[in-house]
Amino acid sequence: MTEKTRKILICDDEEGIRESLKLILEDHYDLILTADSEQCLDCLAHTPDVDLVMLDIKMPNKNGLETLKEIKARHSSQKVMMVTGYQSVELISELTELGAEGYVTKPFAKEELLLKVINTCG
């Protein structure tokens, strides 16, 4: 097992998805799991050196896009990767406009996810 030098903050309202991401990434990264936008923003404000935020788009109350906007407004250099079931061109271009570093679509394969995360945050 490699030494975990990078920290990833995961935000998804579904326990199953959080656990799936954890299963794929836990051997390589330090993980913080949050279940909604509020927890995510709170955690980000109090945790230094988060290398990557992985955000679900469809979440109750404040969705991933709104959360992404807030993250970028508060921490402009924060890297964010979106986790989404939507694959529309419009959405992808919007994610880019809002400053997301990348996206991964569900259902993802573990190698594909890992590769995308490594490419984004090293």
Add this chain to the structure above:
Amino acid sequence: MYVIDPFAISGILILITYLPLCALIFVKGPSKATRMYGLHLLAVSGWGLGSILLGTSNEPSTSLAIWKYSYACVLCIPVFFQHTVSKLLDNKNQLYIIFAYFQLTVFVTLSLSGHIVSNTGIHFKNLYYFAYSHTYLASFVCWVLIVIIAHVQLFQYHRHKHSVQHNKTLFWAALGFFGGIFNFLPVFGIRLYPFGNFLIPIYVFIITYAIFKYHLFEIKLVIKESITYSLLITIVSIFYVTCVVWMEKTIQSIVGYDSVYISIITAFLFGLLIIPLKNHLQKLIDKLFFKKSPNEIALENKQLLQQITQSEKYRTLATLASGIAHEIRNPLTIIKTFTEFLPQKHRDEEFVQKYSALTAKEVTRIEDLVNQLMSYSKPNPPQFRPTALRNLVIDSLDVLSSQLLSRKIRCRRQIDIGSETHVNVDPNQIHQVIFNIVLNAIEAMPSGGELIVSADLLSDPGGNRVRLSFRDSGPGIEPDHLKQIFDPFFTQKDFGTGLGLAIVQSIIENHNGRIIARSKVGEGTEMVIELPAD
């Protein structure tokens, strides 16, 4: 001897065909254009009344007075029609309208003051006509000009907007005006009996048919079998009574004395003839204008209504399918991850336990989603059962979340009822209600906005009720339109059937609930549903 001229019969036919349609339009007409069309029909009815009076008047001086009034009505006919077309087309160029009303004012004043109709010059047996004058010619030219302008505009509009069939209907409808022109000819010295008056009711038949079949003038109704029958029976009855009276008078003039027996025998003889006549007339009307019998038309309309209702359901179903396709991705992700890690972690008890539970849960979730789709697509009769409305609302919003997201609409949920609050509903139908309302809200906010969905429990002495509210930040609905949004076929969109909210209202009423729409232009629209809670 007192004699009724056939011109009176044509007047009766005009009156009995135009007045019901006129009333229908004033009651059901959704816009200023249709109400203006109602005025047009009222003017034709005025002419119909004039025709009755002219056909029954045997005095030249009385005929002259009636002509003054009748001709004023005739002058109004094309002007109100032109105004209807202008409203319908939302024509910004008011020049035609100003011209039409200006000449109307001038010629009506001239007509009533006796400058157009000044003396009865010619007559057909018992029907007195007035003599030619230069002012009459001027008014006739204007009349024809306005009719032509209105029809050209209407044809152009429908050529772009509607089907060929629709245009054909309008072409036939123009027959009414063509018929009307024959009434002008005797004044020009053409001794042709003004039989064109009989063509005028045909016009109304065609327009009525077009209203029912093609929603002409945006009047959207479903034809009722009884309307066609009632109209036909009324026409035949009037024809029957007129014939009996005429025959009775003729026989009396031959025999030379009045007898109640003659009247009874005449009525009986005509009674024998009138049934086959009515049947033939009915067939003729059906073939000429409706192509089908009234029963077939009623059946066709019922089938059309069913088809449209079903297509409205398919529209919702497509949304549901797209939402479900997305919803299925989450359980698939979980199952996929589990299976990928299973070969290397199958000895890890904690992993197996956790993921077995998660996978089983996610498979059930997929099953529920598929069942939801299946049960919605099947035309099942309503099945009422105690249902947790909270879950129903959340599930529906979850399915619609992809649509909300793609339109940049923020959905705020304020669900203040717990899962223990049950309502006795058909869950599929309530899903359909929520889909329809939310989809309407989405369509009202093409550039994004906010949708607030709230649910709370209301307690009053009559029993508990659950209140659901959907408030969007769209442009809102004008008060005139708000009154009609639950009317079948009413729509402000360029697409859709206009049945969505009518179906929603019918579902809610079948659940002993009620639905209210509130809206303010520039602020948004709120749909509030109240359902009895257990």
